[in-house]
Amino acid sequence: MDANAKILVVDDEDRIRRLIRMYLEREDFIVEEASNGNDALQLALENDYAVILLDLMMPEMDGIEVCQKLRKEKDTPVIMLTAKGEEANRVQGFEVGTDDYIVKPFSPREVVLRVKALLRRTSTTVKEVEEPVEQKNMIMFPHLTIDYDAHQVTADGGDVSLTPKEYELLCFLAKAPNKVFNREQLLKEVWQYEFFGDLRTVDTHVKRLREKLNHVSKEASKMIVTVWGVGYKFEVDDV
Structure with missing residues:
Protein backbone atom coordinates (compact mmCIF):
# COMPACT_ATOMS: atom_id res chain seq x y z
CA MET A 1 0.00 0.00 0.00
CA ASP A 2 1.39 3.39 -1.02
CA ALA A 3 1.38 5.79 1.94
CA ASN A 4 1.71 8.71 -0.48
CA ALA A 5 -1.39 7.76 -2.44
CA LYS A 6 -3.45 10.65 -3.76
CA ILE A 7 -6.97 10.96 -2.31
CA LEU A 8 -9.78 13.20 -3.59
CA VAL A 9 -12.13 14.46 -0.87
CA VAL A 10 -15.46 15.78 -2.16
CA ASP A 11 -17.93 17.52 0.15
CA ASP A 12 -19.76 20.84 0.02
CA GLU A 13 -18.96 21.51 3.69
CA ASP A 14 -15.55 23.11 4.21
CA ARG A 15 -15.39 21.86 7.80
CA ILE A 16 -15.77 18.22 6.79
CA ARG A 17 -13.19 18.50 4.01
CA ARG A 18 -10.66 20.13 6.35
CA LEU A 19 -11.21 17.49 9.04
CA ILE A 20 -10.80 14.56 6.66
CA ARG A 21 -7.80 16.20 5.02
CA MET A 22 -6.08 16.73 8.36
CA TYR A 23 -6.40 13.09 9.36
CA LEU A 24 -5.38 11.73 5.96
CA GLU A 25 -2.35 14.00 5.73
CA ARG A 26 -1.23 12.76 9.15
CA GLU A 27 -0.92 9.37 7.46
CA ASP A 28 1.14 10.91 4.62
CA PHE A 29 -1.62 10.75 2.02
CA ILE A 30 -1.73 13.46 -0.64
CA VAL A 31 -5.15 15.11 -0.47
CA GLU A 32 -7.00 17.18 -3.05
CA GLU A 33 -10.47 18.68 -2.57
CA ALA A 34 -13.63 19.52 -4.48
CA SER A 35 -16.75 21.23 -3.13
CA ASN A 36 -19.28 20.22 -5.80
CA GLY A 37 -20.05 17.38 -8.16
CA ASN A 38 -18.98 19.08 -11.38
CA ASP A 39 -15.49 19.89 -10.09
CA ALA A 40 -15.21 16.44 -8.57
CA LEU A 41 -16.00 14.68 -11.84
CA GLN A 42 -13.57 16.84 -13.79
CA LEU A 43 -10.75 16.19 -11.31
CA ALA A 44 -11.55 12.47 -11.16
CA LEU A 45 -11.37 12.13 -14.93
CA GLU A 46 -8.20 14.21 -15.28
CA ASN A 47 -6.26 12.58 -12.42
CA ASP A 48 -5.52 9.07 -11.19
CA TYR A 49 -6.65 8.98 -7.57
CA ALA A 50 -6.12 5.97 -5.33
CA VAL A 51 -9.48 6.59 -3.62
CA ILE A 52 -12.27 9.16 -3.94
CA LEU A 53 -14.28 10.12 -0.84
CA LEU A 54 -17.53 11.36 -2.34
CA ASP A 55 -20.39 13.11 -0.57
CA LEU A 56 -23.81 11.92 -1.66
CA MET A 57 -25.78 15.17 -1.43
CA MET A 58 -24.04 18.06 -3.21
CA PRO A 59 -24.96 21.08 -5.33
CA GLU A 60 -24.80 20.99 -9.16
CA MET A 61 -24.33 17.21 -9.36
CA ASP A 62 -24.91 14.69 -6.58
CA GLY A 63 -22.61 11.80 -5.70
CA ILE A 64 -24.77 9.23 -7.47
CA GLU A 65 -24.48 11.05 -10.80
CA VAL A 66 -20.76 11.68 -10.33
CA CYS A 67 -20.12 7.99 -9.66
CA GLN A 68 -22.34 6.93 -12.55
CA LYS A 69 -20.47 9.14 -15.02
CA LEU A 70 -17.08 8.23 -13.57
CA ARG A 71 -17.76 4.51 -13.97
CA LYS A 72 -18.18 4.97 -17.72
CA GLU A 73 -14.53 6.02 -17.90
CA LYS A 74 -12.69 4.73 -14.83
CA ASP A 75 -12.79 2.14 -12.04
CA THR A 76 -11.31 4.43 -9.36
CA PRO A 77 -12.34 3.14 -5.90
CA VAL A 78 -15.12 5.30 -4.40
CA ILE A 79 -16.24 5.60 -0.78
CA MET A 80 -19.58 7.42 -0.51
CA LEU A 81 -20.24 9.75 2.42
CA THR A 82 -23.93 9.66 3.33
CA ALA A 83 -26.26 11.04 5.99
CA LYS A 84 -27.94 8.53 8.28
CA GLY A 85 -31.38 8.94 6.69
CA GLU A 86 -30.21 8.33 3.12
CA GLU A 87 -30.34 4.54 3.23
CA ALA A 88 -32.14 4.13 -0.10
CA ASN A 89 -29.58 6.42 -1.73
CA ARG A 90 -26.76 4.28 -0.38
CA VAL A 91 -28.22 1.23 -2.08
CA GLN A 92 -28.49 3.27 -5.27
CA GLY A 93 -24.85 4.24 -4.80
CA PHE A 94 -23.78 0.60 -4.76
CA GLU A 95 -25.81 0.00 -7.90
CA VAL A 96 -23.85 2.65 -9.80
CA GLY A 97 -20.48 1.33 -8.62
CA THR A 98 -19.65 2.69 -5.16
CA ASP A 99 -17.16 0.43 -3.37
CA ASP A 100 -17.98 1.37 0.22
CA TYR A 101 -19.86 3.97 2.26
CA ILE A 102 -19.46 5.83 5.52
CA VAL A 103 -22.44 7.24 7.40
CA LYS A 104 -22.38 10.78 8.80
CA PRO A 105 -21.64 11.73 11.49
CA PHE A 106 -18.48 9.65 11.34
CA SER A 107 -15.20 9.33 13.16
CA PRO A 108 -12.24 10.67 11.13
CA ARG A 109 -10.31 7.62 12.31
CA GLU A 110 -12.93 5.40 10.70
CA VAL A 111 -12.43 7.28 7.42
CA VAL A 112 -8.68 6.65 7.56
CA LEU A 113 -9.19 2.96 8.37
CA ARG A 114 -11.68 2.53 5.52
CA VAL A 115 -9.34 4.25 3.07
CA LYS A 116 -6.42 2.08 4.17
CA ALA A 117 -8.51 -1.09 3.95
CA LEU A 118 -9.68 -0.22 0.45
CA LEU A 119 -6.15 0.61 -0.68
CA ARG A 120 -4.85 -2.61 0.82
CA ARG A 121 -7.42 -4.63 -1.09
CA THR A 122 -6.99 -2.86 -4.42
CA SER A 123 -3.23 -2.34 -4.56
CA THR A 124 -1.94 -5.80 -3.69
CA THR A 125 -1.90 -8.76 -6.02
CA VAL A 126 -4.24 -11.53 -4.99
CA LYS A 127 -2.26 -14.49 -3.75
CA GLU A 128 -1.78 -17.43 -6.03
CA VAL A 129 -4.47 -20.08 -5.56
CA GLU A 130 -4.20 -23.82 -5.82
CA GLU A 131 -7.47 -24.87 -7.43
CA PRO A 132 -9.08 -25.78 -9.67
CA VAL A 133 -6.51 -25.05 -12.43
CA GLU A 134 -3.56 -22.75 -11.90
CA GLN A 135 -1.03 -21.28 -14.30
CA LYS A 136 1.21 -18.88 -12.41
CA ASN A 137 -1.22 -16.28 -11.01
Whole structure:
Protein backbone atom coordinates (compact mmCIF):
# COMPACT_ATOMS: atom_id res chain seq x y z
CA MET A 1 0.00 0.00 0.00
CA ASP A 2 1.39 3.39 -1.02
CA ALA A 3 1.38 5.79 1.94
CA ASN A 4 1.71 8.71 -0.48
CA ALA A 5 -1.39 7.76 -2.44
CA LYS A 6 -3.45 10.65 -3.76
CA ILE A 7 -6.97 10.96 -2.31
CA LEU A 8 -9.78 13.20 -3.59
CA VAL A 9 -12.13 14.46 -0.87
CA VAL A 10 -15.46 15.78 -2.16
CA ASP A 11 -17.93 17.52 0.15
CA ASP A 12 -19.76 20.84 0.02
CA GLU A 13 -18.96 21.51 3.69
CA ASP A 14 -15.55 23.11 4.21
CA ARG A 15 -15.39 21.86 7.80
CA ILE A 16 -15.77 18.22 6.79
CA ARG A 17 -13.19 18.50 4.01
CA ARG A 18 -10.66 20.13 6.35
CA LEU A 19 -11.21 17.49 9.04
CA ILE A 20 -10.80 14.56 6.66
CA ARG A 21 -7.80 16.20 5.02
CA MET A 22 -6.08 16.73 8.36
CA TYR A 23 -6.40 13.09 9.36
CA LEU A 24 -5.38 11.73 5.96
CA GLU A 25 -2.35 14.00 5.73
CA ARG A 26 -1.23 12.76 9.15
CA GLU A 27 -0.92 9.37 7.46
CA ASP A 28 1.14 10.91 4.62
CA PHE A 29 -1.62 10.75 2.02
CA ILE A 30 -1.73 13.46 -0.64
CA VAL A 31 -5.15 15.11 -0.47
CA GLU A 32 -7.00 17.18 -3.05
CA GLU A 33 -10.47 18.68 -2.57
CA ALA A 34 -13.63 19.52 -4.48
CA SER A 35 -16.75 21.23 -3.13
CA ASN A 36 -19.28 20.22 -5.80
CA GLY A 37 -20.05 17.38 -8.16
CA ASN A 38 -18.98 19.08 -11.38
CA ASP A 39 -15.49 19.89 -10.09
CA ALA A 40 -15.21 16.44 -8.57
CA LEU A 41 -16.00 14.68 -11.84
CA GLN A 42 -13.57 16.84 -13.79
CA LEU A 43 -10.75 16.19 -11.31
CA ALA A 44 -11.55 12.47 -11.16
CA LEU A 45 -11.37 12.13 -14.93
CA GLU A 46 -8.20 14.21 -15.28
CA ASN A 47 -6.26 12.58 -12.42
CA ASP A 48 -5.52 9.07 -11.19
CA TYR A 49 -6.65 8.98 -7.57
CA ALA A 50 -6.12 5.97 -5.33
CA VAL A 51 -9.48 6.59 -3.62
CA ILE A 52 -12.27 9.16 -3.94
CA LEU A 53 -14.28 10.12 -0.84
CA LEU A 54 -17.53 11.36 -2.34
CA ASP A 55 -20.39 13.11 -0.57
CA LEU A 56 -23.81 11.92 -1.66
CA MET A 57 -25.78 15.17 -1.43
CA MET A 58 -24.04 18.06 -3.21
CA PRO A 59 -24.96 21.08 -5.33
CA GLU A 60 -24.80 20.99 -9.16
CA MET A 61 -24.33 17.21 -9.36
CA ASP A 62 -24.91 14.69 -6.58
CA GLY A 63 -22.61 11.80 -5.70
CA ILE A 64 -24.77 9.23 -7.47
CA GLU A 65 -24.48 11.05 -10.80
CA VAL A 66 -20.76 11.68 -10.33
CA CYS A 67 -20.12 7.99 -9.66
CA GLN A 68 -22.34 6.93 -12.55
CA LYS A 69 -20.47 9.14 -15.02
CA LEU A 70 -17.08 8.23 -13.57
CA ARG A 71 -17.76 4.51 -13.97
CA LYS A 72 -18.18 4.97 -17.72
CA GLU A 73 -14.53 6.02 -17.90
CA LYS A 74 -12.69 4.73 -14.83
CA ASP A 75 -12.79 2.14 -12.04
CA THR A 76 -11.31 4.43 -9.36
CA PRO A 77 -12.34 3.14 -5.90
CA VAL A 78 -15.12 5.30 -4.40
CA ILE A 79 -16.24 5.60 -0.78
CA MET A 80 -19.58 7.42 -0.51
CA LEU A 81 -20.24 9.75 2.42
CA THR A 82 -23.93 9.66 3.33
CA ALA A 83 -26.26 11.04 5.99
CA LYS A 84 -27.94 8.53 8.28
CA GLY A 85 -31.38 8.94 6.69
CA GLU A 86 -30.21 8.33 3.12
CA GLU A 87 -30.34 4.54 3.23
CA ALA A 88 -32.14 4.13 -0.10
CA ASN A 89 -29.58 6.42 -1.73
CA ARG A 90 -26.76 4.28 -0.38
CA VAL A 91 -28.22 1.23 -2.08
CA GLN A 92 -28.49 3.27 -5.27
CA GLY A 93 -24.85 4.24 -4.80
CA PHE A 94 -23.78 0.60 -4.76
CA GLU A 95 -25.81 0.00 -7.90
CA VAL A 96 -23.85 2.65 -9.80
CA GLY A 97 -20.48 1.33 -8.62
CA THR A 98 -19.65 2.69 -5.16
CA ASP A 99 -17.16 0.43 -3.37
CA ASP A 100 -17.98 1.37 0.22
CA TYR A 101 -19.86 3.97 2.26
CA ILE A 102 -19.46 5.83 5.52
CA VAL A 103 -22.44 7.24 7.40
CA LYS A 104 -22.38 10.78 8.80
CA PRO A 105 -21.64 11.73 11.49
CA PHE A 106 -18.48 9.65 11.34
CA SER A 107 -15.20 9.33 13.16
CA PRO A 108 -12.24 10.67 11.13
CA ARG A 109 -10.31 7.62 12.31
CA GLU A 110 -12.93 5.40 10.70
CA VAL A 111 -12.43 7.28 7.42
CA VAL A 112 -8.68 6.65 7.56
CA LEU A 113 -9.19 2.96 8.37
CA ARG A 114 -11.68 2.53 5.52
CA VAL A 115 -9.34 4.25 3.07
CA LYS A 116 -6.42 2.08 4.17
CA ALA A 117 -8.51 -1.09 3.95
CA LEU A 118 -9.68 -0.22 0.45
CA LEU A 119 -6.15 0.61 -0.68
CA ARG A 120 -4.85 -2.61 0.82
CA ARG A 121 -7.42 -4.63 -1.09
CA THR A 122 -6.99 -2.86 -4.42
CA SER A 123 -3.23 -2.34 -4.56
CA THR A 124 -1.94 -5.80 -3.69
CA THR A 125 -1.90 -8.76 -6.02
CA VAL A 126 -4.24 -11.53 -4.99
CA LYS A 127 -2.26 -14.49 -3.75
CA GLU A 128 -1.78 -17.43 -6.03
CA VAL A 129 -4.47 -20.08 -5.56
CA GLU A 130 -4.20 -23.82 -5.82
CA GLU A 131 -7.47 -24.87 -7.43
CA PRO A 132 -9.08 -25.78 -9.67
CA VAL A 133 -6.51 -25.05 -12.43
CA GLU A 134 -3.56 -22.75 -11.90
CA GLN A 135 -1.03 -21.28 -14.30
CA LYS A 136 1.21 -18.88 -12.41
CA ASN A 137 -1.22 -16.28 -11.01
CA MET A 138 -4.14 -17.32 -13.17
CA ILE A 139 -7.24 -19.33 -12.35
CA MET A 140 -9.23 -20.90 -15.17
CA PHE A 141 -12.76 -22.26 -15.35
CA PRO A 142 -14.68 -23.48 -18.43
CA HIS A 143 -16.26 -20.07 -19.10
CA LEU A 144 -14.21 -17.73 -16.90
CA THR A 145 -10.54 -16.83 -16.44
CA ILE A 146 -9.08 -14.58 -13.73
CA ASP A 147 -5.56 -13.31 -14.36
CA TYR A 148 -4.35 -12.02 -11.00
CA ASP A 149 -1.12 -10.47 -12.31
CA ALA A 150 -2.98 -8.50 -14.97
CA HIS A 151 -5.94 -7.86 -12.65
CA GLN A 152 -8.09 -8.99 -15.58
CA VAL A 153 -11.24 -11.09 -15.94
CA THR A 154 -12.31 -12.69 -19.21
CA ALA A 155 -15.49 -14.64 -19.86
CA ASP A 156 -15.62 -16.86 -22.96
CA GLY A 157 -12.78 -14.80 -24.41
CA GLY A 158 -14.36 -11.38 -23.76
CA ASP A 159 -13.03 -8.83 -21.27
CA VAL A 160 -15.18 -8.11 -18.21
CA SER A 161 -14.76 -4.61 -16.74
CA LEU A 162 -15.23 -4.70 -12.96
CA THR A 163 -14.85 -2.19 -10.16
CA PRO A 164 -12.24 -3.09 -7.52
CA LYS A 165 -14.89 -4.35 -5.13
CA GLU A 166 -16.66 -6.46 -7.76
CA TYR A 167 -13.30 -7.97 -8.70
CA GLU A 168 -12.49 -8.79 -5.07
CA LEU A 169 -15.89 -10.40 -4.56
CA LEU A 170 -15.48 -12.55 -7.67
CA CYS A 171 -11.94 -13.59 -6.67
CA PHE A 172 -13.02 -14.51 -3.15
CA LEU A 173 -15.89 -16.69 -4.36
CA ALA A 174 -13.82 -18.26 -7.15
CA LYS A 175 -11.08 -19.31 -4.73
CA ALA A 176 -13.56 -21.61 -2.98
CA PRO A 177 -15.67 -23.21 -5.73
CA ASN A 178 -19.04 -24.60 -4.64
CA LYS A 179 -18.61 -23.34 -1.06
CA VAL A 180 -21.59 -21.37 0.24
CA PHE A 181 -20.90 -18.07 2.02
CA ASN A 182 -23.53 -16.12 3.91
CA ARG A 183 -23.72 -12.34 3.66
CA GLU A 184 -22.07 -11.79 7.04
CA GLN A 185 -19.07 -13.87 5.98
CA LEU A 186 -18.74 -11.94 2.72
CA LEU A 187 -18.92 -8.60 4.53
CA LYS A 188 -16.20 -9.74 6.91
CA GLU A 189 -13.88 -11.28 4.31
CA VAL A 190 -14.38 -9.00 1.29
CA TRP A 191 -15.31 -5.70 2.95
CA GLN A 192 -13.29 -6.50 6.10
CA TYR A 193 -15.79 -5.28 8.65
CA GLU A 194 -18.43 -6.98 10.76
CA PHE A 195 -20.42 -4.51 12.79
CA PHE A 196 -21.24 -1.51 10.60
CA GLY A 197 -21.91 -3.16 7.26
CA ASP A 198 -25.23 -3.22 5.43
CA LEU A 199 -26.03 -6.74 4.21
CA ARG A 200 -27.59 -5.26 1.08
CA THR A 201 -24.08 -4.15 0.15
CA VAL A 202 -23.41 -7.78 -0.73
CA ASP A 203 -26.66 -8.19 -2.67
CA THR A 204 -26.14 -5.12 -4.83
CA HIS A 205 -22.55 -6.08 -5.66
CA VAL A 206 -23.59 -9.63 -6.56
CA LYS A 207 -26.31 -8.19 -8.79
CA ARG A 208 -23.87 -5.89 -10.60
CA LEU A 209 -21.29 -8.66 -10.92
CA ARG A 210 -23.82 -10.98 -12.52
CA GLU A 211 -25.02 -8.26 -14.89
CA LYS A 212 -21.49 -7.50 -16.07
CA LEU A 213 -20.65 -11.16 -16.55
CA ASN A 214 -23.95 -11.75 -18.35
CA HIS A 215 -23.19 -8.90 -20.74
CA VAL A 216 -20.15 -10.88 -21.93
CA SER A 217 -21.13 -14.48 -21.21
CA LYS A 218 -24.44 -15.85 -19.94
CA GLU A 219 -22.72 -19.08 -18.91
CA ALA A 220 -20.19 -17.21 -16.75
CA SER A 221 -22.94 -15.23 -15.02
CA LYS A 222 -24.70 -18.48 -14.06
CA MET A 223 -21.65 -19.45 -11.99
CA ILE A 224 -22.63 -16.90 -9.32
CA VAL A 225 -25.45 -18.79 -7.62
CA THR A 226 -27.88 -17.64 -4.94
CA VAL A 227 -28.47 -20.19 -2.19
CA TRP A 228 -31.84 -19.02 -0.92
CA GLY A 229 -31.99 -18.30 2.77
CA VAL A 230 -28.22 -18.65 3.12
CA GLY A 231 -26.07 -16.62 0.74
CA TYR A 232 -24.03 -17.13 -2.42
CA LYS A 233 -21.57 -19.55 -4.01
CA PHE A 234 -19.40 -19.86 -7.10
CA GLU A 235 -20.74 -23.01 -8.74
CA VAL A 236 -18.42 -25.16 -10.83
CA ASP A 237 -19.02 -28.69 -12.09
CA ASP A 238 -16.52 -31.44 -11.33
CA VAL A 239 -14.31 -29.43 -8.96
